[in-house]
Amino acid sequence: MDFALNDEQLAIRGTVRRFVAAELLPREAGFLRHGLPRDELRELQDKARAFGFWGLATPEEYGGMDLPAITRSIVHTELATTCVPFRFGGTADNILFHANAEQRAEYLVPTIEGERLGCFALTEPGAGSDASAIATTARRAGDDWLINGQKTFITNGNDADYAIVFAVTDRDTRGITAFLVDRTAGWTSTPIATMGSWHEPATLFLDEVRVPATAVLGEVDKGFELAMRWVGAGRHAIAAQCVGIATRCLRMAVDYAGLRRTFGRAIGSNQAIQWMIADSETELEAGRWLALRAAWDADRGADARHSTAMAKLYCTGMVGRVVDRALQIHGGMGYTKDLPLEWWYRAVRAMRIFEGTDEVQRLIISRDLLRGHTRIGGHVA
Template sequence: MDLSLTDEQKDIRDTARAFIAREVMPLEPEVLQRERRGEKGITPQELSDLQAQARRFGFWGIGTPTEHGGANLSPVTQSLVWTEVGRTFVPFVFGGDADNILFRATPEQQQEYLTPTIEGERISCFAITEPEAGSDATAIRMRAVRDGDDWVLNGEKTFITKGVEADFSIVIAVTDPEQGFRGGFTAFLVDRAMGWTADPIHTMGPSTPASMGFVDVRVPHRNVLGEVGEGFRLAMEWIGRGRYVIPSQAIGATERLLGMAVQYANERRTFGKAIGEHQMIQTMIADCELDLEQARWLVLVAAWTVEQGRDARHESALAKLGGATAAGRVVDRVMQIHGGMGYTRELPIERWYREARLWRIFEGTDEIQRRAIARDLLAGRRRIGGHLA
């Protein structure tokens, strides 16, 4: 068993780290100021300028196949890059990526939706959640009824990331209520111009998802993504990717936070010594390191399982649960180690605290990951002992 990175992986990680440190982290004070004024942390123009700059270093389409101009990095290498991105709270991502299921589009759809998304000319969002269907995505009600060459969509979606700014949405709707999620859901590519409405939902973090309304929205049949009836499978494929990307970012944030705690524990003095010399502070630092390393290896195993072309659902559930919960515990301890300063807006810890809370909720809550993990074991789909069993 060789757990080391290849030289190429180290190079990519180090270049990403240098780029984030040099070009992105300096924006942090301004991002905090803007967010506190209720504005977006970075403007679309600033984001696309940074992405264009990163493109010169080869960071373009880290998960995008080369025939679409991407770097097509392996899932493990992608995970390493996402960890570097997670080291800053600036809402930055490398450019050239698109929703994984858009690659299943027809050549005509690719021209209209995929390529402009990769190039950053169009913004997409993905909409499955509804007011009455979150964790239980099989309970969605949005109807799509065939009418000649069109489908007519009626219903509501909620909590849709980028729903306010997106040019188009991948929408999962019910095309055959009798078949339900097993063949009765379909994915549609729906332009904003086709008539859906979006209202922002204000959250405790930097994310402002949207509630989306569809009243007799007509979508041409040629905008069906994949096959009619294939929507649920595509939705699970879309969500599956996030389950190692989100915790990869969480690891980056956790590393940075722990670094802040170590530095503060060495500098801050109470009762005549550095607080790092108090055993209760040491316990917190050790527990942070334990959380971080456990999460790191769960995430890398999940990414590696994807890379092997194996069914990675179990490993991804462990990675999402492990990464999100570890980050939550670490940010809490790091705040505690900083005492009153940790609670202020002079430091970004409270900013991370609010953002990290989301990681335990979206793209499958902690409970939904636990449910998946336990059911795999109870049903004998997974043997205890994982890959080594």
């Protein structure tokens, strides 16, 4: 068994690490005060593209890097060591790759190029964890479809110029279809104020929105499988991001524990502080291997659902505990907006909710065992 990264993985990690140090860390203070404007993000993405970092998961035929899941996991971890919410350009929702040739030209390619912004609209006021219970409908009107309903907590929903909307198209069989719906077709949105200023979710309103038959993504009544594919794919990245955030917070905590003095000595000389550091390091290491392990399953073509659910469940809880301890070690300073800790403290809380809550991950893991799909601890074989 070899836990070492290979030369290519080390080289990519080194490049991303240098990019974070040179381009992102100096922008942290500005981000904490007034966010990251979209044109600044675009500028950074162009800079990264110039040295080849563009479209991490995007196939080479679209100019992407098409990196293996483990390498992407390493990249996500490095980028998450700063609170500046940078992501490399050249990406699109994975389900857009299931689009037909015309739709790829109209939605996929411009999205990869950063000319269009989409959003993934599944959740509704009455259906979140139980996404199959959505009430939005699409009914035929000649060759067109008329869509009615409401979507909520949709990331980028207020800025997107098109939405991938899931609607019930067969009430009897509960058939669900995915539609590509331009904002110009008539849907409206309103932002939702949340605890962390991350992901900018919005509510979408669709009132007799008319779309042509060509708006169907994939097959009629087969949209739910597409939706589940989208949700599953993001969980890897979330686990890896948690590892990056926790790494930075622990680093800050260790540094501060050595510098800050009370009662004539560094606070790090107290067992209370040492135990917080030890617990964070241990949990972080466990999370790192769960995240890489899930990525490894994906790379070798194994069913990664089980290991990804464990990685997402554990890492999102782990990062919350590590951020909390780091904030505690910084005392009053940790609570200020001068440091990224309070921002992370609020932001990471959402990670236990979106892309499947803690409880949904536990359902997946326990069901796999109870139904005999997975042997206890035996999914390595």
